[in-house]
Amino acid sequence: MKDQKHSPKRDDLIGKVDKYKYPMYVVKEEGIIYTLAFTGGFVIMSLELLGGRVMAPYFGSSIYVWGSIITTFMLSLAFGYLWGGRLSLKEPSLRKFGLIFFIAAFTMYPLTLISDDVMNIVFNNIHDPRYGSLAASIILFTIPTIILGMISPYSVRLLVKTTHSSGQTAGKLYFASTLGSALGTLMTSFYLVLWFEMFTILRLLTITLLVLGLIGVLTHWKNK
Amino acid sequence: MIRIKLIFISLSLITTICVASSIEARIIHREKSLYSNVLINQKDSTLCLQFSIRRNQRNQSCLDLNRPNVFVLEYVRMMMAAIATEIDPRSILMIGMGGGTIPTAISELYPTALITIVEIDEAVVRMANQYFNFVPTKVMDIAVQDGRVFVKRAIEDQKAFDIVLLDAFNGDYIPEHLLTQEFLQEVKQILSQDGIVIANTFTGSRLNQHESATYNSVFPNFVNIKSGASRNRVIVAKNSQSEIRLNFNKLPATTDEWLRKRGVDARDYMKTIEYNPSWNKNARILTDQYSPANLLIH
Numbered sequence: 001m002k003d004q005k006h007s008p009k010r011d012d013l014i015g016k017v018d019k020y021k022y023p024m025y026v027v028k029e030e031g032i033i034y035t036l037a038f039t040g041g042f043v044i045m046s047l048e049l050l051g052g053r054v055m056a057p058y059f060g061s062s063i064y065v066w067g068s069i070i071t072t073f074m075l076s077l078a079f080g081y082l083w084g085g086r087l088s089l090k091e092p093s094l095r096k097f098g099l100i101f102f103i104a105a106f107t108m109y110p111l112t113l114i115s116d117d118v119m120n121i122v123f124n125n126i127h128d129p130r131y132g133s134l135a136a137s138i139i140l141f142t143i144p145t146i147i148l149g150m151i152s153p154y155s156v157r158l159l160v161k162t163t164h165s166s167g168q169t170a171g172k173l174y175f176a177s178t179l180g181s182a183l184g185t186l187m188t189s190f191y192l193v194l195w196f197e198m199f200t201i202l203r204l205l206t207i208t209l210l211v212l213g214l215i216g217v218l219t220h221w222k223n224k
Numbered sequence: 225m226i227r228i229k230l231i232f233i234s235l236s237l238i239t240t241i242c243v244a245s246s247i248e249a250r251i252i253h254r255e256k257s258l259y260s261n262v263l264i265n266q267k268d269s270t271l272c273l274q275f276s277i278r279r280n281q282r283n284q285s286c287l288d289l290n291r292p293n294v295f296v297l298e299y300v301r302m303m304m305a306a307i308a309t310e311i312d313p314r315s316i317l318m319i320g321m322g323g324g325t326i327p328t329a330i331s332e333l334y335p336t337a338l339i340t341i342v343e344i345d346e347a348v349v350r351m352a353n354q355y356f357n358f359v360p361t362k363v364m365d366i367a368v369q370d371g372r373v374f375v376k377r378a379i380e381d382q383k384a385f386d387i388v389l390l391d392a393f394n395g396d397y398i399p400e401h402l403l404t405q406e407f408l409q410e411v412k413q414i415l416s417q418d419g420i421v422i423a424n425t426f427t428g429s430r431l432n433q434h435e436s437a438t439y440n441s442v443f444p445n446f447v448n449i450k451s452g453a454s455r456n457r458v459i460v461a462k463n464s465q466s467e468i469r470l471n472f473n474k475l476p477a478t479t480d481e482w483l484r485k486r487g488v489d490a491r492d493y494m495k496t497i498e499y500n501p502s503w504n505k506n507a508r509i510l511t512d513q514y515s516p517a518n519l520l521i522h
Contacts, residue, residue, distance in 0.1 A: 056401035
């Protein structure tokens with residue numbers, strides 16, 4: 001029975017009040033977390049669309065180039081969700097949440113510096129454009145996308161107060177982040193590419209992530 | 225008497241126009257390929273290849289079954305006239321195949337020239353074979369792949385072409401990576417010393433201005449051949465710094481004769497050449513970083 005207190009089995013919890021080992025980390029500024037998740041969604045899709053643009057000069061705009069990019073993003077997001085969830089087990093806080101955004105920014109910025117060199121190397125070594133584009137997109141986009149994928153599960157952890165409302169909280173969170181993704185897709189493909197150079201857009205996304213991270217960390221300190 | 229004649233002529237004209245417009249084009253083949261909707265329609269004896277169902281969609285390639293030698297479309301006549309000014313080209317690259325009219329014509333005009341055709345859509349190659357009497361000959365090589373990727377590999381393999389034809393524009397959608405400064409620089413690298421680029425492009429949108437600025441940044445001496453009626457513009461550009469002179473008046477007699485049989489009076493284009501084309505100098509150059517061609521066309 002003692003063990004069950006530490007890791008309660010699902011059957012034992014059914015019909016009972018959820019008294020989990022760890023105290024709830026209560027975030028007052030729910031709005032900030034939704035905003036951060038929304039913007040995270042925006043950045044992910046904007047990056048994905050720009051990915052197609054970055055690769056076109058080397059691998060064309062054939063359907064397999066998009067196949068490579070979408071595969072890379074889906075795989076990276078999958079692992080991002082997994083690891084973001086795991087990270088949220090250990091002393092979750094807004095500060096750490098903000099740090100995720102900082103790390104995402106730092107892993108995204110180098111794209112503006114290395115993408116041409118990376119694609120040159122891949123282009124010279126892999127002659128089949130299908131595997132060339134897959135290799136290039138994995139090298140360029142895996143790490144930033146994994147980090148961006150960590151945002152959603154971590155947000156859920158910060159927002160959930162009771163098991164009863166956890167589904168609703170997750171729903172609202174998906175709503176916010178997917179809405180952000182929709183807007184990111186629309187803005188990038190309709191307007192941003194018309195107004196700015198591609199790497200300028202990437203830099204703007206990087207700055208956005210830094211600002212969001214800063215907001216997270218500052219809010220954490222304010223609440224301390 | 226003259227009056228009656230005039231009335232008669234105008235009446236018959238009106239009837240002809242009415243009858244002609246009442247004969248609707250019939251779609252004889254329709255398929256969704258990986259890249260577009262490929263349509264073949266037939267109006268009287270003329271078959272046309274299109275890439276979209278829209279009615280006012282421009283034709284990519286047409287063939288008059290009764291007069292298979294004649295070039296039906298204005299841009300093909302313009303491009304062929306420009307091609308005919310070249311002296312004995314040995315290797316020709318064509319990006320974007322259409323119905324295969326142009327490669328077939330080139331192989332007649334220059335039987336020994338090697339022709340490489342790059343087409344992204346396998347369905348287009350099939351349609352050219354099936355409907356447009358396109359039969360690849362020994363001197364032709366067809367690569368089903370993206371034009372940009374082909375050119376990059378060709379640089380690596382140190383290939384050189386005397387003529388590069390750019391005609392990769394698929395109806396509604398423009399491949400934006402084939403319209404940038406970097407792409408044109410790559411094309412320049414695979415041109416032989418006196419090599420020439422002939423590109424079928426657009427008029428009638430602000431993209432036009434950006435396109436001129438982009439060509440100018442790579443080929444400062446480029447020349448336009450325009451046609452008022454069909455709103456086509458063919459850009460001719462040269463690798464060397466020397467000026468381009470398209471002497472349609474001084475084509476060899478056999479070439480001129482050959483063109484005439486196919487409905488091309490090259491002399492007509494002497495008037496429509498723009499040796500010093502003008503464009504809005506504020507138009508931004510299209511680059512791999514900035515190439516919203518499909519947004520600029522509206």
